[in-house]
Amino acid sequence: MRMNQIIEISIPQLLLALLFILVAQAASLIHKLGLGRDISIGTIRTVAQLFLMGYALTFIFGAQTLWLTLGIFVVMVFSAVFIIRGRVKEKQIPYEVPTFLTMLSSYFLTALFVSWLVIGVHPWWEPRYFIPTAGMVIGNSMSALAISIERLFSQMRQQRDVVEMKLCLGANCREASADIFKGALKAGMIPSINAMMGVGLVFIPGMMSGQILAGADPLIAIRYQIVVMFMLVGSTAISSIIVMRIIRRRCFGQSEELLVSPE
């Protein structure tokens, strides 16, 4: 078989892959894990969402419209904030709007930088490049942000007395929460840094696997993957730092009094 030749998966072949789901269902049944419903819903959602995305991307790639591409980008960021909201159970401090605006601006700049300057696509918004690039940035940073934001709030609550002790000794709100801020930021960034350590040794990333399966030269695929890995670390760092700084300030009032109430 020659490189660049894609083997199409037919519907019967696709159904054959359902055997893996049946194995998972059987495991859940035998060990009474109670995961049957979740596995079924997950399977249906995977098929439905990906088919929907496939048709949507086919349409967007065909339409070649700037505003449609940007519209999809905004929907992706909005969905990411919605997912973060589900993971971070914070009711007291509003953080969704600054998170959305920061993600929107920083990920746009990252995706723009990569598709325009690094890959060199013209026009810069060419959907075939811009949307997958943005998708990878948003997906990766969303997990990092969810971890960091959740950690910031939980630590502010747990270490409330220590934060107030520092405030009472003349610290400003940044100084009083510096350790918590650093810890939360690190917790969010470590997974993408660890991914750089393991890539190519422990695992072949999804994008590179996809390109290779689609018939691309592995030497070209690795270049794309290197760009992606660097992009993910950078965009995670930028968005996390900006979002966390805004949220940290929101944890304190006008008189730098801690607003996060005890658990």
Add this chain to the structure above:
Amino acid sequence: MSPLLEIKDLSFGYDKGSAPVFEHLDLVVQKGECVIVKGASGSGKSTLLRLICRLNIPRSGEILFKSKNVAEIPPPELRSKITYVQQIPQMIDGTVRDNLRLPFTFARGQHKAAPDDAALMRMLDAFYLHGVSLNQFALKLSVGQKQRLSIMRAILNEPDMLLLDEPTSALDAESAAMVFSIIERLSTSEGKTLVIVTHSDYSPAVPKVRKCIFRNGKLECA
């Protein structure tokens, strides 16, 4: 001479629409005074101290420190001048030295010279912490030792006024006696202005002492 602290018509409640913890509270504290505030649990004693240093914000009324509204003083400056010592002493994860020098690591305290080890050792003795070394981990000290250390740390910050929240509530009789002795020395020998919230029947043997009690949401002072 204008008072060091003046509280006028102060009201506080935790949430909008909730019942107030107290209303229309007035209090004047002169320089060098030792004000003891008593009252039942939940009467608002600790809240009063937290309002003075703006860890909580009042619903209405004003608090003047040296005739200036505390809301207009930058918070780090205000809290360096009026230092609140919490009921349960808090230490950072570090040595006794790290904890005592903590205020000097903040932007507000960086212009002040941090005390050297010899000065700290002398102070440890004065605060009945004879056996404690500067290299010891602060989190491993007993509650009584941590309480004395936290008062000492606040004093090192050279505040004009010290707010002590139930300073002996978690201590055994021996440790409590040491803290009382420190309070009396700070008031008598060093002329510090103190506002102390307490449950106990403690009455310090100091010349400028004044007792206040929370009753039915009102603060009554002798």
